[in-house]
Amino acid sequence: MCDWDLINKVWAKVEEDLAGNGQTVLLRLFEEHPETKAHFPKFKDIPLGQLTSNADVKTHGNTVFKALGDVVKQKGKHASNLQALATTHINKHKIPPQNFTLITNVILKVFAEKFPGEMTAPAQEAFSKAFKAICSELEDLYKKGGFQS
Numbered sequence: 001m002c003d004w005d006l007i008n009k010v011w012a013k014v015e016e017d018l019a020g021n022g023q024t025v026l027l028r029l030f031e032e033h034p035e036t037k038a039h040f041p042k043f044k045d046i047p048l049g050q051l052t053s054n055a056d057v058k059t060h061g062n063t064v065f066k067a068l069g070d071v072v073k074q075k076g077k078h079a080s081n082l083q084a085l086a087t088t089h090i091n092k093h094k095i096p097p098q099n100f101t102l103i104t105n106v107i108l109k110v111f112a113e114k115f116p117g118e119m120t121a122p123a124q125e126a127f128s129k130a131f132k133a134i135c136s137e138l139e140d141l142y143k144k145g146g147f148q149s
């Protein structure tokens with residue numbers, strides 16, 4: 001099974017609760033890297049403890065995971081998906097590119113904890129490789145987009 005097929009197999013499990021899994025990842029990101037929360041106008045002034053029951057976090061978790069699922073399903077032909085993400089995250093949300101490395105590392109960790117049956121060593125390796133490639137492509141798009149931090 002090639003890398004993207006392995007990834008999509010795990011993703012089918014993630015989709016059983018897309019919003020809940022996205023929510024877990026966002027909360028873990030804010031917990032482990034508190035500076036990331038400051039980028040979200042909706043969440044920056046709310047203490048982390050109160051965000052666990054905040055419906056907007058779950059809604060945004062769904063938004064992020066829907067977009068990431070769209071990337072994964074392209075099986076590598078995701079240039080236009082990444083371009084769209086880079087454009088809004090550079091120009092509208094003004095998110096420094098290294099934040100994508102932070103969130104993808106959190107996703108890897110959360111999936112390994114939540115889905116030990118699906119996240120076999122080869123599946124972890126496949127995600128790790130794919131996320132590294134995606135982050136590096138986003139970084140190139142940021143450079144082309146003239147991102148100023």
Ligand code: HEM
Nearest residue numbers: 036039040041042063064067068085088093095099100103
């Ligand atoms: C897996 C990586 C990510 C994906 C797939 C993703 C996807 C999205 C999508 C689909 C939206 C809404 C549409 C848009 O504006 O493009 C969005 C909004 C946003 N994203 Fe991301 N994102 C990712 C990572 C991040 C990171 C790491 C940060 C900051 C640390 C971030 C900050 C934001 C903010 C502030 C918004 C606007 C939220 C609002 O509506 O108030 N994103 N993201």
